[in-house]
Structures are given as structure tokens and as C-alpha cells.
Amino acid sequence: MTSLRSNTLSRWPTDELLCWVLRGTATIAGTIVLLIVVFLIVEALPALYHVGLPRFFTDPSWHPADGLYNLTPMLWGTLFAMTGSVLIATPLGILSAVFCHYYAPPTLARPYRRLIELLAGIPSVVYGFWGLVVLVPLIAEIQPPGPSLLAGILILTIMILPTITLMADASLANVPQQYLRGAAALGLPRWATIQSVVFPAAKSGLCTGVILETGRAIGETMAILMVCGNVVQIPSSIFDPIRTLTANIALEMAYALGDHRAALFVSGLVLMAMIVALVLAAEWISRGRVYG
Amino acid sequence: MAETLSRSQNPREWLAFALVWGSAALVTATFCWLLGDIVWHGLSHVSWTFLTAPPENAGRRGGIGPILVSTSLILGVCLAVSLPIGIGTAVLLAEFTSDQSLFGRMTRRSLDVLAGVPSIVFGLFGNAFFCKTLGLGFSILSGGLTLACMVLPILIRSTEEGFRAVPASYRLSAAALGLSRTTTLVHLLLPAAVPGLLVGLVLGVGRAIAETAALIFTSGYVDRMPESLLDSGRALSIHIFDLSMNVSGGDANAYASTLVLVIMLLAINGTASWLATYGLHRKVVTV
Amino acid sequence: MTPVEPITGPRVRHPLEERPACPASQPIVEVDRLSLYYGGKPAFQDVTLSINKGCITALVGPSGCGKTSFLTCLNRLTDLIAGCRVSGRITIDALDVLAPGINVIQLRRRIGMIFQKPNPFPLTIRRNLEFPLREHGLRGREQIARIIETTLRDVGLWDEVKDRLDSPALALSGGQQQRLCIARALALLPEVLLMDEPCSALDPLSSGVVEDLIVGLRERYTVLIVTHNLAQARRIADYAALFWVQNGAGRLIETGAAKQIFEEPRDPLTAAYVSGMRG
Structure with missing residues (x-):
């Protein structure tokens, strides 16, 4: 309900500090999703690179040991x-x-x-x-x-x-x-x-x-x-x-x-x-x- | 009179009546069946020795002592990390950002998505980030951190609700007296928001204890007594999974462990709804 | 449950003529062409007004004409409302209130505010008074105790609560709560007191007690009071200002000595309003 920008509290150092701490925690909480997506992509890249997206649907079967990756x-x-x-x-x-x-x-x-x-x-x-x-x-x-x-x-x-x-x-x-x-x-x-x-x-x-x-x-x-x-x-x-x-x-x-x-x-x-x-x-x- | 008239005129009303009561009965019966089955088979095996003894013969015999310790350690790590981050974010969203601000909107949306992420995906992420990238390996620490990411949305949402339930007059009168926002927050808003915070805490604990998929490849399977947070530790839910799927003849102990887990969760849920009602009640009385 | 407030008996009021005059007109608050917008929609526009020191100024007018919004500009509570924009100029004792760099905390300490609904904090009576004092840097235990006693005496609450200072403030009656809020504001030694319909949420008896208290604040404090109750304004105010909605925004129609506003209004709208024909 309150907006940070309009409030002039620069003379109150604890308020400033608190604000930055809170923003820090919120940034952590907000970036977890990004982090998850990034890590999924990074870890998935080798397969996307070596196998290629189409083969996940066109391979004859799911036998990873034999290099067959059909997810269908x-x-x-x-x-x-x-x-x-x-x-x-x-x-x-x-x-x-x-x-x-x-x-x-x-x-x-x-x-x-x-x-x-x-x-x-x-x-x-x-x-x-x-x-x-x-x-x-x-x-x-x-x-x-x-x-x-x-x-x-x-x-x-x-x-x-x-x-x-x-x-x-x-x-x-x-x-x-x-x-x-x-x-x-x-x-x-x-x-x-x-x-x-x-x-x-x-x-x-x-x-x-x-x-x-x-x-x-x-x-x-x-x-x-x-x-x-x-x-x-x-x-x-x-x-x-x-x-x-x-x-x-x-x-x-x-x-x-x-x-x-x-x-x-x-x-x-x-x-x-x-x-x-x-x-x-x-x-x-x-x-x-x-x-x- | 009018009702009986229309009912007799209208077979659709009768059908609907039967369907509605029928589905309620079906749901209740299923629930009783499930709970009754677990209590019936599990109760005879639960004892003090079962709760404290280490598992033997892959869990077929013995108890769940080390597993309860690992579970609480994982939970402890999870709360130690998620509580400060969760409360901080909730305070920022409820008190320090307007609903229109870009930062607030982005954070909120990303938390919405986070709340929907399947637990197995948390498991993949935890394995890749905490175990591999940060080098924590299969450990209680990795498991707890993964769970922390998972319970954050629940924790933040209900803490935020708690803050929003605090009457706006507290903020106005505090501001009119020239109190700083830190003071207002610490002395007035935080105490008033405690019920919401507790509900969030309890719900988060419930979700964390119930979780299995996110822990399989983060905290691991080892059923020994953990010696440090970097040891692998088996959570109760994983123990149930392992006993029922991978250990033939483990059903008796699996039933008993399930009963322990269900009792814990029923207690937690009961606490949550008691807190929610009690918190509301107190608010009504004091304002 | 809560003790009955002392009944003051049928209250005898000074007619306008007999009221002790407030000190010679010496402006303390100067408002120059003040306008306030909520998300682009004007609440009031172009208000120019000066408030005399030690006097009671009543802001009257129908609801929704921006009187309360006007009050909140003076202590910058408008900062707490998202999408609210203020233009114009306010000076209080040569302090430029709307300047971006001023210390809002200090400003709000110098300007107390009382709200329509009594809003003590959910703490004990003592903590309600002590907590803001400590926040503003007062530490001495005895000094604080003395201030608490003085202010509670000032608002006539001391004898009613001195034996239960550590019981919850919210257990007090509505009128007592409102007087506690006034005491809480007075404890910070403000120069100006803003009151937003302080009596309208109270029962008639408590309302009378609070009203007497406000009259007692004259000379020591500058009081700005918003009220819907014309009779009340007539009873207590030295000066009055009439707000009215024109073209969708609140405007200041007429301002002057209360006697003149109520008895010889210049503006026809004022005449209609004070005679009860409109509003």
C-alpha cells in the first residue's frame, strides 16, 4: 500500500538499511525461478546439442544406454x-x-x-x-x-x-x-x-x-x-x-x-x-x- | 412446500440431490478407507523402540530413529534459510512496495510460478545446483536448501496475508506520530502479523515433511545416523518409498512409518487451522 | 466493564461573544495554492489559507470535499498513499513542508494528528505513550513517567487510568481511547494539532468531554479541526473555512473569523450551508 519512492526517509539510516535488506531477500526469492530455468537449460544443453530436439519424438524407443531417446x-x-x-x-x-x-x-x-x-x-x-x-x-x-x-x-x-x-x-x-x-x-x-x-x-x-x-x-x-x-x-x-x-x-x-x-x-x-x-x-x- | 412441489415436478432436482450427496459420501468413504487402513496396519508396530531404534536389514526390522533425526535436520536447514528470506520478502511486498511497482509485480509473478513448479523439478534443480555446482553432494544441507526454495511461496503468501490483515490505522497513526518505518514494523506490524506468519510456517513445515521427490537425489538414501549436515540423510517419506518399492517384506515397517508421518501431518494441519481461527478470533476481540 | 466517564453535567457554553479571544492573529501555517490529486483526479484544488497561532480553526463542508485530504498534506501523510500528488506550497513556521529533502519524521513530531476513529496501538496504556517518546530519543525513566502523568492530566484521563496504566489501551471506552490518542500526540509537544472529526465516532457524552478538552488546548496549541458538526464548529472555533465541491474538485469557498462565517457569511453558498439549507 505504500510506495517507497515517494517517501523521503533519507535521514533515517535504519530505514534505508532495512529497505536494502528486504530488497535483497525479495531478490533472492524472486530469482529462484530464473535460477531453476537456467540450470535446467544448462544441464539439458548437451542432449539438445548431441541428440537434437526432433529425435526426442522420432526415435524408435527410449533406450538411453543405446542412445535412443523417445519421450513420446x-x-x-x-x-x-x-x-x-x-x-x-x-x-x-x-x-x-x-x-x-x-x-x-x-x-x-x-x-x-x-x-x-x-x-x-x-x-x-x-x-x-x-x-x-x-x-x-x-x-x-x-x-x-x-x-x-x-x-x-x-x-x-x-x-x-x-x-x-x-x-x-x-x-x-x-x-x-x-x-x-x-x-x-x-x-x-x-x-x-x-x-x-x-x-x-x-x-x-x-x-x-x-x-x-x-x-x-x-x-x-x-x-x-x-x-x-x-x-x-x-x-x-x-x-x-x-x-x-x-x-x-x-x-x-x-x-x-x-x-x-x-x-x-x-x-x-x-x-x-x-x-x-x-x-x-x-x-x-x-x-x-x-x-x- | 415450494421445494417439495418443484422436486416432485422436476426429476433433475432429485438427480442433482443424489449426485451431490453421493460424491460427498464417496469422498468421505475413500478418506476413511485410506486412513483406517493405515491406522489398522500401522498401529501395532509403532512403539517407543520403533521411534528410536536404527533400521536393520534394510529397514525390514528395527526402527526409524536416525531417519527421524535426518528428517528434522533437513527441516531445520529448510526453515533456517526460508524463514528470513520469506519474512523479508513478505514485508517488502506488503509494506514497502506498491502493487503497481514493477519490482513487486515481477517478484509476485515469479513466486506464483515457483508455487506451481513440480517437486521433481525442484529435485533436478537441487541436484544440479546445490549438489553439483555448489559441491555440497548428496547431503542434508542440499536437501534442506532445495526444500527451502520449495516452501518459500507458501511462507511468503501467508505471511503477506498476515501483514495485510493489520489495520491501516496502525500505519497511519504511527506515521502521524513521526515513528520511523523500522520502528513501526518491529513494534507494531510484526506482532500484529504473527498469526499469519505462524500459519505460513506451519503450512511450510507440512509441505516440507511431506516432500519426497525433491529429496531423492538431493539428500539421498543413507539410513545411518547423520554426523554432520554434509552427510547424506534419509527423510521419513523417502524411507516409506524405499521400503514399499525396493524392499520386499518391508510393508509392516512401511505401514508404521506411514502412520508416524500421517500423525505428524495431521498434527501440523490441526495446528495451522487452530492458529488461523485463533489468530482471527484475537483480532476481532482486540480491535 | 469500563468505568463510566465522569459526567460533567449540562455543559454551559460561551456564546460567541463571550469566548476568550485567541492571541493576536499571528499566522503559523501558510498554505498557498495547494492542490491534491489521487491518480490524476483532483481531491481539492487551489486552496490558499493561513492558520493563526494558538487558535482553533474549523474546516467545515459536506463530505467528499477534500477536508481530510487537506489535513493529511500538512504532515505529509500523503506520502503513504500511492498515486497521490500534491502541488502548491505549505510553510509551517518558515519550514517548507513539501520540500523533498525535509525530515518528515521531525515534521510529524511537530504536527500531531488525531483521527476520526480512536486508534491506540494494541499495547498497554503506558506503552502507548512511552513508545513514541522513546522513539524520539527520550530515555530518562523518570522524565518519561512525568510526561505521561502530565499529558494524561491534560486530557483529564489521569484519575481514570492511573491505577491501570499497564492494562491494554484497547480495553478503554471509545472516548477514553480518543483522549489517550490526544495525550499521545501532546506528549511529543507538537506545535500544531490536526484533528479529523475527532468526535464523530464517539457517543454524545464522550464527544462532549473530548470537545471540552479541545477548547482547553486553545492558546497552547494551534488546532485545525475537520468537523461535520456545524454546531460544534460554532461552539469551539475561532476561525472557520468552508470547503465545497465545485466542478468535481474540492475548493475553499470562504474563510474568516468563525463569528463572521456563521453570522454574516459573504458567499451565498456559505450562507446556505450554515443555515442548514444545503450540504
């Missing part, structure tokens, strides 16, 4: 897992938020919200572990082998559900009360009100929520790594094992050397690009809400 199966893996989980989690999350606001009695809404917050705080490795020991054997009974795209989608769904629910909850809370009163005065029933008044009014918040959950789904590593089987292939059914970009990094980073290591940093760059695109999209949407 992993990209598809990430994309399938992400799409599946977002498709399930979005309606579930939005309905959960609707439940909190318009259906549940207050004695139920509050504990339900707390429960969602708790879900948000549970570490991915715990979800992964649970998926591994509970979900995977169940899926194996239906259709072996068990570790599969389906297991990944289900675990991811549970993981990103709190993100969309909390976002949707917040944006439903921001819907002006007079809209609801207006709808009630017209004698609209509950769901009709929600569908035709609440959702349009909360649209941008809901969209931001979807974008955030998508980001989380793309970036998730441990749980996916534990339940997806990690076979490099383009799946032909949801019971096939897959490997995502993130899992690939986590699995191979420990022993990767040279171009192989650099190739993993290339996939890191790809992930980073996706996230930046999503953040920009989210910002664009929320700006639309502010000025539109």
Missing part, C-alpha cells in the same frame, strides 16, 4: 493420467463444494471441509503406498497385472480432489448473496439456481481450480511412480502399465550420466514449460475476472 510414450503417459484424473476429480470436487455450500447442514459442512483440508495435507508418498498395497491388488484381481494407468488415474484423482474442492469452495463463497436471494425470489429450485446462477457467477474461480489441479496432476511424481508399473509404452487399455515423465526422472536420475542425464533435464524443461503455461493461463483468467 512418457508424454502420453503423463497426458492420459492427467486427463483421466482431471475428468473424474473436477465434477467430484465441484459437487463436493456444492455439497458444503448448498446441501449439507452446517453441522456436516464444517467437518467435511476440514476433511478435505486434511486430504490436501497428506503426502503423496502416503497415497502412493496406499495405492500400492490396497488399490493395485484389487485391480490385479479384475485384470492383471495391477500396476496400471487405471491405478494411476484413481490415485491422482484422490490427490488432486482437495485442490479443486477448496478452490471451488472459495469461489462459491464469493458468489454475491443477492444473486441467490434473487433466484429464491423467483421461486427457482435449488439445483436450477446452482446451475443457472451460481456456476456462471463462479466460473472464473472454477476454471482457475481446474488449472491448478491440472498442474498438480502433471507434476505429481511419487504416487504415480508407485502405482503405474513404469513400463515405457503407449497404453492400449487402462489396465496397461505406463510411465510418466516425472516417474521417468525419479527412476533414472540416480544412475543417469552424460546425455542420458541431460535428456532427463530435457523432460524437466518440458514439465516446467507446461507449468508456466498453466500459471499464465490461470493469471489470464483471474485478470479477466478483475477487469471484466
Whole structure:
């Protein structure tokens, strides 16, 4: 709320000092992202130089030991897992938020919200572990082998559900009360009100929520790594094992050397690009809400 | 009356009603299943010996003593670095820059992106920067520093919220009395912003403890008792991962470790929401 | 919970004629063609005004005509508002207030300000007074204690709070809080006191107590008070200045001795306003 420039405090040395210290810390905090991008690029350069960008998509397979670097199966893996989980989690999350606001009695809404917050705080490795020991054997009974795209989608769904629910909850809370009163005065029933008044009014918040959950789904590593089987292939059914970009990094980073290591940093760059695109999209949407 | 009328007229209302309650029930059931499973299988293995003893036979037997020590050391490094930077940045953003200034906008945007960066990418960065470039190797220090980068956005955001919740009249009356900004900050704003700061701290700790992917190739796998910050140390979450994926027959101890981790996080989240409510409550009472 | 403030009984006011005259007109604040813009939009324009030492000057007028903004220029609180631009010239005792290089901290020490809503810090009563004093370099424990007692006596709060100086200031009643804020400003020995509707957020009883206190400050301090309450301005002011919105910006319409403004206004707008027909 205050602007530094207009304030003349040159006679107060502690203020000057404080200002410079604060600017220093903020500069550190602000440059971390740049640093991350720079390091990803620097480490990825050997691969981009020796292998070249097209070969990451045209090589016959991913066999880094033989100099083959096809990332496409992993990209598809990430994309399938992400799409599946977002498709399930979005309606579930939005309905959960609707439940909190318009259906549940207050004695139920509050504990339900707390429960969602708790879900948000549970570490991915715990979800992964649970998926591994509970979900995977169940899926194996239906259709072996068990570790599969389906297991990944289900675990991811549970993981990103709190993100969309909390976002949707917040944006439903921001819907002006007079809209609801207006709808009630017209004698609209509950769901009709929600569908035709609440959702349009909360649209941008809901969209931001979807974008955030998508980001989380793309970036998730441990749980996916534990339940997806990690076979490099383009799946032909949801019971096939897959490997995502993130899992690939986590699995191979420990022993990767040279171009192989650099190739993993290339996939890191790809992930980073996706996230930046999503953040920009989210910002664009929320700006639309502010000025539109 | 009106409601029953429209419901009976409109099957869509009924469907929506069923769907909404159904999804809430589904989510609750899943949560109970997950938590119940962990508590059921884990509880019998958790004991004082388990918490203090070193792991044996790759973790199949023994406890998690050294792992808890490594986890807290990593957390300590993370907080020691991220707290000063985080608070400083939050103060600058909330009190010393206008929302329109270029510096403020750039910092804010870069923090937004930072908040979205996947943890595995933090791992790659930490490995390349702290382990390789700075030569810290696989160590508790590298892991803690990597986590510090990761929790900064959370810490900054909620500390900033805390400062913005301080009534503007404090600043005006302090300025009208001719107090310097340093004094205003230290004596008036900082104490008033403490609830927000604590919430940020607790949320940051929660995220740091939960983290696995960023630590695999920064702090490493070694499950011995660390002797210095430059030793590799295994965090609790990595221990769970390793036991369940790489050690056959490690499930019992993996369950117990998971239970310990979940209890820690539930306690942390509980503290955060208690602080948030308590902080708000106090504000209402005093102003 | 909080003790009831002493009731002063039906207050008898001096009619305008009988009021002790303030010292011979000797300007201490000179404002020359002052304008203030928020992000390019004018709050008030071209205000030229001089304030006499030791007198109470009331700024009256409808809301939104820039009276409060005018006050904040005098102690440069405008610095704290982003996108705010001030032009013109203000001198206080030959000090050029708007000059870029002046010591704002010193300036604000010399010019106290009281806000509409009482705003004591969330500290104890004693710390509220002691903390600004220490900040301005006063160290002696006894000296500080003496100043605290004197200023609290000055605002008539001493007998009410002397036994609980270490209890939270926010536990005081609204009127007590406002008097504490006045004491806090007086402790720094300001030359000019700016008051932004100091009574409007208080109940009638506390409002009366604070008003009496303000009258008691005449001669020792120069008081500039913004008020919506015409009756109050009539009761306490030596001089009055009427602000009005014209062409989307606040302007100074008329200024002069309070008696003249209220009884023989020259400007028709002033006449309409003081008679209650407009504003």
C-alpha cells in the first residue's frame, strides 16, 4: 500500500538499511525461478546439442544406454493420467463444494471441509503406498497385472480432489448473496439456481481450480511412480502399465550420466514449460475476472 | 412446500440431490478407507523402540530413529534459510512496495510460478545446483536448501496475508506520530502479523515433511545416523518409498512409518487451522 | 466493564461573544495554492489559507470535499498513499513542508494528528505513550513517567487510568481511547494539532468531554479541526473555512473569523450551508 519512492526517509539510516535488506531477500526469492530455468537449460544443453530436439519424438524407443531417446510414450503417459484424473476429480470436487455450500447442514459442512483440508495435507508418498498395497491388488484381481494407468488415474484423482474442492469452495463463497436471494425470489429450485446462477457467477474461480489441479496432476511424481508399473509404452487399455515423465526422472536420475542425464533435464524443461503455461493461463483468467 | 412441489415436478432436482450427496459420501468413504487402513496396519508396530531404534536389514526390522533425526535436520536447514528470506520478502511486498511497482509485480509473478513448479523439478534443480555446482553432494544441507526454495511461496503468501490483515490505522497513526518505518514494523506490524506468519510456517513445515521427490537425489538414501549436515540423510517419506518399492517384506515397517508421518501431518494441519481461527478470533476481540 | 466517564453535567457554553479571544492573529501555517490529486483526479484544488497561532480553526463542508485530504498534506501523510500528488506550497513556521529533502519524521513530531476513529496501538496504556517518546530519543525513566502523568492530566484521563496504566489501551471506552490518542500526540509537544472529526465516532457524552478538552488546548496549541458538526464548529472555533465541491474538485469557498462565517457569511453558498439549507 505504500510506495517507497515517494517517501523521503533519507535521514533515517535504519530505514534505508532495512529497505536494502528486504530488497535483497525479495531478490533472492524472486530469482529462484530464473535460477531453476537456467540450470535446467544448462544441464539439458548437451542432449539438445548431441541428440537434437526432433529425435526426442522420432526415435524408435527410449533406450538411453543405446542412445535412443523417445519421450513420446512418457508424454502420453503423463497426458492420459492427467486427463483421466482431471475428468473424474473436477465434477467430484465441484459437487463436493456444492455439497458444503448448498446441501449439507452446517453441522456436516464444517467437518467435511476440514476433511478435505486434511486430504490436501497428506503426502503423496502416503497415497502412493496406499495405492500400492490396497488399490493395485484389487485391480490385479479384475485384470492383471495391477500396476496400471487405471491405478494411476484413481490415485491422482484422490490427490488432486482437495485442490479443486477448496478452490471451488472459495469461489462459491464469493458468489454475491443477492444473486441467490434473487433466484429464491423467483421461486427457482435449488439445483436450477446452482446451475443457472451460481456456476456462471463462479466460473472464473472454477476454471482457475481446474488449472491448478491440472498442474498438480502433471507434476505429481511419487504416487504415480508407485502405482503405474513404469513400463515405457503407449497404453492400449487402462489396465496397461505406463510411465510418466516425472516417474521417468525419479527412476533414472540416480544412475543417469552424460546425455542420458541431460535428456532427463530435457523432460524437466518440458514439465516446467507446461507449468508456466498453466500459471499464465490461470493469471489470464483471474485478470479477466478483475477487469471484466 | 415450494421445494417439495418443484422436486416432485422436476426429476433433475432429485438427480442433482443424489449426485451431490453421493460424491460427498464417496469422498468421505475413500478418506476413511485410506486412513483406517493405515491406522489398522500401522498401529501395532509403532512403539517407543520403533521411534528410536536404527533400521536393520534394510529397514525390514528395527526402527526409524536416525531417519527421524535426518528428517528434522533437513527441516531445520529448510526453515533456517526460508524463514528470513520469506519474512523479508513478505514485508517488502506488503509494506514497502506498491502493487503497481514493477519490482513487486515481477517478484509476485515469479513466486506464483515457483508455487506451481513440480517437486521433481525442484529435485533436478537441487541436484544440479546445490549438489553439483555448489559441491555440497548428496547431503542434508542440499536437501534442506532445495526444500527451502520449495516452501518459500507458501511462507511468503501467508505471511503477506498476515501483514495485510493489520489495520491501516496502525500505519497511519504511527506515521502521524513521526515513528520511523523500522520502528513501526518491529513494534507494531510484526506482532500484529504473527498469526499469519505462524500459519505460513506451519503450512511450510507440512509441505516440507511431506516432500519426497525433491529429496531423492538431493539428500539421498543413507539410513545411518547423520554426523554432520554434509552427510547424506534419509527423510521419513523417502524411507516409506524405499521400503514399499525396493524392499520386499518391508510393508509392516512401511505401514508404521506411514502412520508416524500421517500423525505428524495431521498434527501440523490441526495446528495451522487452530492458529488461523485463533489468530482471527484475537483480532476481532482486540480491535 | 469500563468505568463510566465522569459526567460533567449540562455543559454551559460561551456564546460567541463571550469566548476568550485567541492571541493576536499571528499566522503559523501558510498554505498557498495547494492542490491534491489521487491518480490524476483532483481531491481539492487551489486552496490558499493561513492558520493563526494558538487558535482553533474549523474546516467545515459536506463530505467528499477534500477536508481530510487537506489535513493529511500538512504532515505529509500523503506520502503513504500511492498515486497521490500534491502541488502548491505549505510553510509551517518558515519550514517548507513539501520540500523533498525535509525530515518528515521531525515534521510529524511537530504536527500531531488525531483521527476520526480512536486508534491506540494494541499495547498497554503506558506503552502507548512511552513508545513514541522513546522513539524520539527520550530515555530518562523518570522524565518519561512525568510526561505521561502530565499529558494524561491534560486530557483529564489521569484519575481514570492511573491505577491501570499497564492494562491494554484497547480495553478503554471509545472516548477514553480518543483522549489517550490526544495525550499521545501532546506528549511529543507538537506545535500544531490536526484533528479529523475527532468526535464523530464517539457517543454524545464522550464527544462532549473530548470537545471540552479541545477548547482547553486553545492558546497552547494551534488546532485545525475537520468537523461535520456545524454546531460544534460554532461552539469551539475561532476561525472557520468552508470547503465545497465545485466542478468535481474540492475548493475553499470562504474563510474568516468563525463569528463572521456563521453570522454574516459573504458567499451565498456559505450562507446556505450554515443555515442548514444545503450540504
